[in-house]
Each structure stands twice: as C-alpha cells, then as structure tokens.
Amino acid sequence: MNLTLLILLPLLTAVVILLMRSGVQVKWSAFIGASAQFILALILFFAFRKERALGNEAQMLFELQYKWFPSWHISFHLGVDGISVAMILLTAFVVIAGVLVSWNVEKMTKEFYLLLILLSLGAYGFFISLDLFILFFFLEIAVIPKYLLIGIWGSGKKDYAANKLALMLMGGSALVLVGLLGLYFGGTENTFDLLLLSKMQIPVLVQKICFPLLFVGFGVFTALFPFHTWVPDGHSSAPTAGSMFLAGISMKLGGYGCLRVATYLLPEGAREYANIIIVLSAIAILYGAFATMMQKDLKYINAYSSVSHCGFVLLGIGMLTKTAIAGAVMQMVSHGLMTALFFAVIGMIYERTHTREVNEMGGLIKVMPFITTVLFIVGLCSLGLPGLSGFVAEMTVFMGAWQNPDPFHRVATIAACMSIVVTAVYILRAIGQTAMGPISERYLSLQDARWNEKLAAIILIAGIIAIGITPFWLNDLVTPAADIIMQKVAGK
C-alpha cells in the first residue's frame, strides 16, 4: 500500500474543507475525511500484518523514496515498522474522535476543522518519514495549528498558554534541529536518511553531544520532567479537540522521536545518559502524580496525570530492554487513546455543567449515565485496571524495567510502581466527586451525550478495550521493531 496516501488524504480533506460553504458541509467533509483516514489506517495495519505473515522481514515495509533537495542529500523517504503502524492507528482513532466531539463548534468552524486536519497531517507525516529532514518538517508543521487552536478557540488564560506552548515546543525543535545537524555532519557521510545513519558508525563524541540535544528536544514534546510545564496550561486552556490532539497525538511525537531518532541512532549516547533519563522520568511519574492529587480542575487533573503517564514512556525507553521499550510504545498508544477519551469526557461534562471544578459537581450518574460510565472506564484505565489498555502497557514497562538486576534500576522501578497507588487516589477522588455523591438540583435538568459524542467515546473505548483484552496483537506488532532498536543499542 502506498504510504503517501496518508499524507495526501488529509491534504485533500483540507482542500475540500476550504471549498465548503456552510458549517454543516465543513463538519461532514471533515468527518468523512477522518473516517477515510481511519479506514486507511486499518488497511495499513492489516496490510502490514499480512506482509509480516508472508515472511517479509525487512526492517521497514512499504518503503518509498522520491527525490527531494538532492543537493542536501535529502529524499522524501517513507516507510513503516510496527511502532509507526501502532502510532498511525492511534492517530487515526484520536482524529476521528476529535472531529466528532467538536461537532458543535460554531466559532469559525471551517478554520477549526482545517487546523485539526492539518495537525493530523503533521502527525502522519512524522510517523511515516524515514528521513530526518522530513521528520523535522512534519514535527514543526504541527506547532502552529496547536497555537491557533488554543489561542482562538481556547478558554481561560489562553494567550499565555498558547504562547508558552508554541515557544517551548519551538525551543524543543530548535534543540532537535541542532542535534540533527550534528548527525548530518557527524556521520561518515552527510545524509539525513534514517536507515543510512543507522547503518553508519557515528563517532562517540558526536553521539554524546547530540543525544542530549535530541532527547531533550523531543522530550519537551512528551513532557520530560523539567520541561513539562507547557502541558498543564496548554491542555487545560485548549478546546476539547485541541486537548485531545495535544495529549493524544503531539505528545507522542516526542516519545516516538526520543525512541526512533535519539535512542536508535545514537546508542552510545543512550547508554551514556540512560540513568539520567530514568531518574528524570521516575521523578516525573511520582511528582506528576502527587501534583495531580492537588488539582481541583478536571483538565488540570488529566494534564498532570499525562505528565505522570508519559513518564512511563520515557522510563521504558531509559530502561533499555526490549520489553521495556515495547512497553513504552504500548504506553504511548494506550495513553493516547485514554487521555483523548478523558479530555473528550471532560469536554462533554464542561459543556453541560459549565464548570470543571470537581468539588462543584456531584452525583452526575443520575442525569448522564452514559457520560459517567465513560468517565469510570477511562478513570479505571488510567489507574491501570486489567482489561483496559493502561494495565497492559504499564505492566510491560514494569516487567521490562525489572529485567535490569542492579539496585538503581530496581529502586527506580519500585518508585514507578508506587504511582499506581497515587493514581488510584486522585482518579477515585475525581470520579467520586464528579460522578458520585449527592447531586445538586441545578444539574437535574442536564442531558446525556448526543450521538456524535457517543460515537466518539465508543470508538476510543473500542481501542482501549481492544488493547486491554487482546494485547497480543499490539505486542506482536511492536516487539520486533523494539527488538531491532534494542539490538542496535546493545551494540550487536
């Protein structure tokens, strides 16, 4: 199957949206486009499995290579392995759900959907590109739409949040850029091609300089500990779909970059700095969880919990075992679905109660059973209940982490494990104060979810449960790719 479709389809959708007149037409064309992406992603997934089943053991499948700026040794080089396929699936899920939940955006509908589609375009391009230049190109494409989404349709102190997000992400990508240049000139030959770079022997010094640049740069995107502060503000002031995309997709760009670019291409550097990464991510996990306990605003709760959950991603990467890395990828997918769903629910609740303060709500089960059920499901997923995706991912990370026998890793792992208790505390607090307890009569007239919200929720829940009940397909998808990365890191 031709991977350029993944880029052309959103592009086409964007053009169609531009041509549309009324808001309704825009919505439907966006929805159709998103569903097409969804179907395409599924097709890609099955095609990938088929290829593998037929015994095609190439590292990257469906490779394509077009000439693009040959004088800089850049080429439009596309290809996917298991990890990218998983990420693409995640993106497709989140996109369609995001389009659905923002069905009743009245202000500048056209622009809103246009930006959403552009974001998805950036994400797809990022995940399928095998050339670091294109990777960077798509990474930065996604920045401005986020800025506009927050700034125009956001709420609260949106200007501040939007600026902070744009500037911090820009800073991250600036570091990434320097790191990429280091790779480009550091290797035995000047190239941006990921596969070529992975084959060549990059000097240790270059690796030690470039790895922190790349890892921190991408880490900013995925809320690496000291650089996570854009997450709470950005998520909480973004519109619902914006938060979903931010937390569900664009934070994953960072994790993917840390794994695919930093760790895979610079194994020496990875081994050099692994312990620092572990410390930082362990801090992020616990500290994020504890900070979450103190939040009153639902969106802040989820935002800080995202910091904590994304800590698992980085922890898995830092642990440098095959299982842990596979776990990190699973955690990315799981957290993407979960947090997108969480934001969707928060949006639904906010739209009805006009508040996000947990202690102003209560007893919502009575009036909106569907929404609260979804809230329960997503909450339980986030505290790692078996049968939902969170459990699978976290356990895989723990298992992988525990494979390092030395005390340092042990302590870090145990610290990370502790978060499952703290998570339970804040999730149950949130759920208990929102859904349970006596209901105040001013909420008695509220309506339950509409069809679009139900559909969005069901799609995401389907994803969560599909991973939670039958994780083996995701595992089979991810593990071989993780194995390749690990073998390079292990120096084999």
Place this chain on the structure above:
Amino acid sequence: MMEPGLYHVLFISTALFFIGVFGFLTRRNLITMLMSIELVLNSVNINFIAFNKYVWPNQLDGLFFSIFVIAIAAAEAAVAIAIIINLYRSHQSIDVENAEDLKF
C-alpha cells in the same frame, strides 16, 4: 631641503579623514556635516593619488578613481542638499538636533 615622501602625504590624508569624521560627529548644521563628508572624500583622493605616484607609478588607476570620486561626490552633495532643503521646508531649520522624531 627634502621633498615630502609617501608617509607625509598619508599622514595628511589620514588627518584630513579624521578631521572630517570629527566634524561630522560634532557639527550640528547639516550643511557643515556635508562639508566634513567632503573632507573625508578628499582625504581618500589624496590617498589614491599618493599611492599612485609613490607606490604604483606605472599605471593610472588611482588617478582615474579620484576623478570618479570627485564626480560622485558632487552628485551626492546635490541630492543631499536637495534633501536638506526639503527638511528645512518641513522643520524650519537645518539643525540636525531638530530632526530626531524617529527613535527607539
């Protein structure tokens, strides 16, 4: 009775250059500032001629250059004075310190 050598001339021209610069920096009257620019240009002319005479006597690049410089200087002065006149129309003065509205 020694005749002046290259270095005497260079000394004069350099002095002239800096006198011109000094005038440009200190005088408040635009016309005077323009004149001090002329001093700078003339110091350059002296340079060219001196180099041509003492160092590279076998071709005439320097001479030609100085002639062109004089011509251009005239043109420059013409435009500059036109501008200054216009400034006088709008500001009722040709004092440089009266034209400082554009700043920061």
Place this chain on the structure above:
Amino acid sequence: MNEFLQIQLLGIFSLGMNLGWALVMIPLLPLLGFLLLGLFGKKFLKQSAGIFATLLLAASAFLSLHTAYGYFFKYGKSEGIYQKIVPIQFTWLQFSPGVSIDLGILLDPISVMMLVVVTFISLMVHVYSLAYMKGEERFPTYYSFLGLFTFSMLGLVMSSNIFQLYIFWELVGVSSFLLIGYYYDRPSAVAACKKAFIITRFADLGFLIGILILSFYGGTLDFNTLIEKLTSTDSTEFKTIVSASFMGISALTWALVLVFIGGAGKSALFPLHVWLPDAMEGPTPVSALIHAATMVVAGVFLVARLFPVFSMSEVALMVVSIIGIISALFAALIACTQTDIKRVLAYSTMSQIGFMMFSLGVSGQGGESGLGFTAAMFHLFTHALFKALLFLGAGSVIHFIHSNEMKDMGGLRKHLPITHITFLIACLAISGVPPFAGFFSKEEILLAAYHHNATIYWIALATSGLTSFYMFRLYFSIFWNKEHIAHGEAHGEGGFVMMLPLIVLSVGAAAAGFIPFGEYVSADGKALESVFHLQFSIAPVALGLAGIFTAMWMYKKQNNRPDTIAHSMNSFYKLAYHKFYVDELYLFVTKKILFNLIGKPAAWFDKNVVNGLVNGTGNFTLFISEKAKGFQSGKVQQYAIYFLAGMIGLAVLFIYIWK
C-alpha cells in the same frame, strides 16, 4: 489471534468436548450476564433482569458442581494424588522468552472447591437479592455488577498463571468498589468504596513487586512451573533466589512477604483491615457475597495457591501466622464492642480469616504436618456457608426494621421466625458447637496450631471463646432482649424467595462439617485422614459454651450488666470501641503526610519553581530589550559614533587579537 483460538480448542479437545466447554462457560456465563445487563439492562430487562442473571448463574453453578464431581470422583485422581490439571491455556501477553501472561484454567482441589463455593454462594445471593433489592432503580446495574464480580472471582480461583491471578485480583477489587459504591448518592458509601479500593490497591503494590521478583528469579509466571522450580532445592532458580538477599533477607522471603501483603490487603488482615467495616455500606447481600464468603478469602486462597513455595521459607510462614493470629484476636476484641450488627459481622469475618491464615502459617508441606492447610481450606469452606448465612439473616433483619443498630432491635424472634432459627444455627456453627460445621473446621485448626506453636494455640483458643461471646451477644440482642415494637408496621418476613437461601445455607452450615474434607483437599494432594481426638476438643467447646452463656447472662434480658462491665474496664473498652484508633492513624498518614507533606509541596514547586523558570526567561528577555532601546537614540551623529566604534573595534580585534 488465530494462535489463541487453536490453543484453546486444543486444550478443550484434550479433555473431551463437554468438560472443556463446561470449564470455559463457568466464568463466561456471569460475564455474559454482566455485558448484557450492563448494556441493555436498563432499556429492555428492567426488573426481569434479576431472573435472567439468576438463571445464568444457576447454569454456571450447575456446571461447576458437575466439574467438581468429575474432578474429585472421575479423572482428578491418579495413583492416589489429585493432579494439577491445566486443560486450557493460551499466551495472552509475551514479555520475554519464558515469561508471559498466559490465560488458562488450573484445576486442583482448592480451585475446584473454590469454584463450588463461589458459584453456590453467589447463586444464593442472586436469589436472595431478587426480593431484597426489589424496586431498586438501578436493579439491572446491580445484577450486572454481581455478574462482573462472580466472573472475576471465578477467574481468580481458576488462574493458572500468577499474573492472571493478579489480573482477576484487580478485577474483583474494582467490582467490590462498584458494589460498595452502589448507593452512590450516600457520601459515606462513596468514601467507603474509595477507601476499600485504595487500601487494597496499596496492598497490591506489594503483590505486584512480589510477582516481579518471583518472575525475575523463577523465569516464569506459570504457577506449576514456578512452584516446581522454586521448590526443588537443587534447581538453579531456587539457589539464586535464596542466595540473592536484600537487607539480610533472602529474595524468596521478600517476594513471599510482599505477595502476602497483597493477600493481607484483600483479606482485611491487620493492619490493612480498615476498609472492611466501612465496606458494609454496600447492600447487605453484597456484603454476604464479597465481604464475607468469597473475595475476602482471596488472600487465603493466594497463600494456599503458593503454599509449596511458602513452605520453603520459614520466615514467610511465620509472618503469615503472626499476622493471622493478631488479626483474629484484635478483630474479636473489637467485635465485642460494636453496635452496628453488620460491623460486628465484618469484624468476625476478619477474625475468622485470621484463623485461616495462621492455620496456613502453622501448616507444613505434605503428610501429617499438612493438617493446617487442610484445616484452613475446610474452615474457608464452612465459614463461607455460615458467614453468608449470617449476613443474609442480618439482611432480612435490616430489611424488616430499616436499621443496622442493635439498640433499635430486640425481641424479633416472634416477627422473624425463620430468620431467627437460621441465624441461631449460623451462630452455633461459628462458635464451634458440635455438631455444626464450624466445630469440625475450627477443631482441626486448633489441633494444627497445638502441634506447631503453643502461644498461637492459646491465643486462638481464647479468641474462639470471644467469638462465641460476641456472636451470641449479637444473637440475643437482636432476637431476645427488650422489644422495641416502635418499628411496628410489622410486614412480616420478606417472602419465600428471601427465605429459601437462608434455609439452604443453614442446612449447609449445619451439615457441612461431616464432609471428609481431608480426603479431597490437602497440601500435597494425597488424602489426609482427619483424626478426631475427643479429649482435645473439650477445651474449645467448653470455652465456646462459656462465651454463649456469658452473652445470654448479659443480653438475654434488658439489664445494666453490659454497661457496668464496660465501665469496669473503661479505658480498654473505649480503646476497643474506637477500633484501637487505627482509622485515625490512617487519616493522619493520608491527610497530613501524603497530601500536606508531599502533594502540596509538589504542586507548589511546579507552580512556582519550574513554571517560574520558564516565565522568568521570557520576562528577562523582554527586560533586556527594554533596557537596550537607548542605543536607538534617533541622533544620526550618535549612530555615526557607533558605526565608527564598531569599525575600529573590528579592526583592533582582527588585526591584533583574533588573528
């Protein structure tokens, strides 16, 4: 996916179609009930939901009985030993070669026994709830949650893989959370369900780390392989796990103790018991099912499941027995002072589980020394019957007078004859009065303790005396004592549907003791002939009767003896009445330490320091640019100065310094 299917089918065929499917259906039927009722219950089934769920569960119960019959009397035994059969297993999540979560079914005596218990009690509760929960608005939801719980519990007891057990462990936790919080609009219920979940979750942390250690050293998660590797003293795994030590204690002990912490949390053993009394906020049938008969004994089951490994570590077993006996005594003391009947029952549950635990702790692997194991299982079995009976009886009492407080009760024997009789039987059973079920199991436990450790034996003896005292305190003050017919609208006992389970269970509670349990369930699978020493059983029975008569003396008629006695040991009474202030301790730890000492600072640090740094950088830049604007002074001559200065600077820099 395809792999999953083929393995499952293979497993089924290997055991003959019907049994395989039967086994699979046992947990799946309740799950089906959960899904159907959860999705469509509200719309389509309404009140008929109960019937539907009950029928499903009846089928499942029948299947499990059939399985039990088949296992114990047909194919379970080969050359005199009950085998551990794994008819079905498939890889669910592969971590690394050898280490993988496999979902499967493991048949051995205890799991089969638990199958019967769970399905049977659950069926009883289903039937009972038909009447008890009648007219509830969320009736279908209630039954769907029951279905979920039953499914998870069955999955737990059938687990063939320690991680599978952990999975279902969490699931029973969450279903108990949902059921305790069933009356979601009562703040107390919400608090209780959160408390229950969080405390058990905290314990599960230990369980999880224990699993990690075991899997690391054992190199597998599969029960049979794990046990086999870690019990054969010459295997490399065993050597490494024993030699590897942390803080002077071997990794094996660490792992087992951590696993036991998980069990202690679920089984509400001291000091992780605080959630159990509060859990009584849930509907009474739920308390009967989850917090008396099945879920709370999951900890016992866990230790029993890993018992061969436990028996390799003296220390671990000692921890188990000490915690067990402490909880038994501690809970019994509190139970004597409580006035909420469900709380009394809750503490008695805790106490009885303490019995089972220490009996496991004093047991040895195999042969005569394995008596403790058998006793524990036996007690688990009988306890499930009579404790469920007690709760259901209490339920019918509460259903009658709409109150949990003893002071509102009294003299109910006329109003509730059947409840009265069945409750009495249950009380006699739990007090260990022959020939009721409790007698036999408790005898064996005491015997095992006696053989193994004197102190434990004496404490246990005293506790059994206390048990009979507080049970009959309960009995008399409900059914005798002075009558407050204030609750006059005497609408009699809640119908046949509600009485049926009581009767059935009371028959069980009366007769179950005569089952030759040891022949079927024992530590090593060999039949264990239970020896019966008359002279030994005198002391416990005497103590039990003493307790009964004290209770009768104090509570049969309204009088002030209780108060005087309470006053005579005032301080201790208060201590016990306030449950030894354990809850307050927990409150202190969570509120003061977790929230104020960790949470608040973390939030503050994030708000001010991390965030402040980012904002600071931005503001600093703006500040600089504000300061620097002076260079753009608007004076063309100053511009010229900078121009020349720059020029000369460059010249100097590059001619003299930076060559």
Place this chain on the structure above:
Amino acid sequence: MLNDFLLLMKAELVLAFILFLLLILKVGKEITNERLLALIQLLLLGNFIFGFFFIENGSLFGGMFTTNGLIAFQKSIISLGIYLISLLFSDWLKKSEHLPEFFILLLSAVLGMFFLISSGNLLMFYLSLELATIPVAAMANFDLDKKISSEASMKMILSSALSSGVLLFGISLIYGATGTISFDQIPALLDGNGLQILAFVFLFTAFAFKLSIVPFHLWTADVYEGSPIAVTSFLSVISKGAITFILLTTLYKVFAPIHDLWYNMVMLLSVITMVVGNLFALRQQNIKRFLAFSSIAQVGFILLGISSHSMEGTSSVVYFVLIYVFSNLAAFGVAGAISQTAGKERIEDYKGLYQTNPLISWVLALSLFSLAGIPPTAGFFGKLFLITAGASKGNYFFITVAALNMIISLYYYLRIVRAVFMDTNPQPIPKINLDPATKLGMIICGAGIIFIGLLSWVYDYITTLSL
C-alpha cells in the same frame, strides 16, 4: 564586440530602455496614472520574463563587467521584486502625483544594482553602489510633506555618505596595498598583512552598513519608519538582496585568501545581529519599524549562510533571498494596503483584522510564518539551509544561538498573528477592497511562499547555477 555587448548587458540595456521611455513619457503629453502604472507593470513583467532568455557568461571592458547564469538569476530576482512592488503598492502609486519620477528613481537604483552585482572591479563597484544608493535616499523623501519622511532621507543620505567615505578609504588602502582594483588580480596579491586587514575591515564595514548589520544598523529602523512603505520595502528587500549578492562575490572570490579572517568576523557579526535585531523587534509597535528589526535579524541568518564559504553557501543564500523577497514583500504589501486605506501602522490596530479581511490576514500570516521559518512555508527551507550551510564548519555554538534566536523571533511574529486572529477589537480595520493588481501581487507572494519551498527543483536550479 558589439554583439557581446548587447548580449551580456541585455538586462541593463532593457532597464535603461524602460528608464528612458519613462523620461520621454514624463516630458511628453500627460497620461493618467492608472494607464501609466499599468504600462509600467507590463514593462516590468516583460523585463522579468526577458531576464530568463539569452543568458551568457562573459565579461566586458577588461573584466569591469562580468556576468553568468547565477548573476542573471540574481538580477531576475531583483526584477521580480520590483515587479511585485509595482503591483503591491499600486493604490499608493496611483494616488501619488510623481509616479514617473518614482519609477525613474527606482529604476536607476535598480540599474545601479545590476551593475553592482556584475561589477568586476572596485571602481565599477563603487560607482554602481553610489548609483544604487543615492536615488533611494531621494525616494525616502517621497512623502514630501511628511516631516518624518524628510528626516528619514536626511539620516540615510548622511549616513550612507559617511559609509561610502569609509568604503573609499578602504578601497584606497587596498589599492595602496595591492596596486590593483580589479577583482581578478586582487586575490593573488592578498597575504593578510595588517594593512590589508584594515582595508578589508573598512570595506566590510561599508557592506555591513548597507546590509544593516549590528552595530552599523542604527539608521535602518528610522529610515524604514520614515519613508513611504513602497520605499521601505524596496530598501529592505531589493537593495538588501543586491548587496548580499555582491557581498557573496566579494567574499568568496576577492577575499577568498583571507577566508579564516572573514569567517570569524562574519560569524561574530551574524550572532550579534540576530540577537540585537530580535531583542529590538520584541517591543516595536509600528509595523514598519518592526519589520525593519525583523529584517535585521534575517540578515543575521544570511550571514550564517555566507560564512560557510562553499557552493552550498552561495545557493542557500540566493535561495533565501528569493524566498525573502516573497515573504517580506507580502508583509509590506499588507502593511501598505492597510496604512493606505485605514492610515494605521501600529500593531494593535491590527487586532481583529481577520474578522474583516480574511484574505489579507492569511497573506500576512503566511508571510510571517515564512519569516519565522515555520513549515510548510518556504522560509522554513530557506532558514534551514542557511543554518545547515553555516553548520558545515562545525561551529555548533553559533548554530545553537541561531536556533534559539528562532524562538525569540517566533515570539514576536506570533504577536502579530495573535493580534490578527485572536484578539478582538471594538472598531477593527474596515473591509479593504483591494486594487486587483495588489490582489494579484499578494496571491503571487502567497503562492511563492507556499510553493518555492515544496518544489525542490527551484533550489536545485540555483545549485546548478552556483556551481
């Protein structure tokens, strides 16, 4: 001989022809501004298109005038620029009563730039530089009745006179040191002694002044703010471009022997320029002044590319200038349209612009993103290639500083985007009905911004030229 003359100097000849045509029209009978402007636009378009035919390499007058494919392309970039200017500011131009004079001055300046680009000799270089400067100074004063306009032109003419004095002094020193003024012979005679370095510093200072490199930039903001927007755009785009091109030739050809020297100097100045330009741009309120400082920051990036002293350097710099023409002219065009109709030049006046003028807002946003180097706009590629070229020397400190500067610049570009798209305004700028020519110009700019980056063959073409 004559044949060569005609072929090699065809760009200049065409331009001169247009110039004289205008003079004749000026003295001839009156025609309305509309028709005259239409004619001029037509002529400039023709000039631009003609730039791509009959491209020859060669030199005239003993090497005083040289040309080749790259130089021709650079000239066509400039012709494109002036064509766009004639389109974008047609509203303003129609209203002005000195339309022919404006274009006469402009074209003579452009003629000077053409000669400047292809000058092969210091004398030629000096003459054409003056020709390229003096008319612009006069143009800066084009709003005859505005005080700030005359002040701006005064500042410009005086400062540039000083700088040309310095330039001449440098040239005289070079002549003294080497005895020649021809670009072909100087390199052989350079050995990097003190006098030559001094001379080079003087010469480079003049370049720095024209390119407004810090600390020689101070005239820029004032002049940009004072002069009419059309002139400002010409200054900031066209003349900057021309100077950049000749700087390339000078440094890469003439001063190649002392490469180490000027590499350090360029790197140093580039970083200072970026930082200072950004810092000052942060707090500007007037859009023209703002664009002035942003263009200073851009020059810092250009220097980064120049510093690489390689074929990549040349091509990426030329490429960037091409993109810069589109991006900056689009921004200036929007600013011009707004100040023409609403008379507003302050950034907070732009609040809520999107509500009333979507097209303009999108063009502005595109140009700003391109200036900030955000994909998929062309500016991203331009900046990235400049940085990559600069990094080829492995000077990562400077590269990091440059990369971090992109953040600051993003901040202030986003300030305008925020004003346009997010902020609300009680009385926003009314709906502007654009002159079709202006609209065409904006569309061309927008298309250029989007496609020049994505279509890699543009860059490849430049690379083949700069070989």
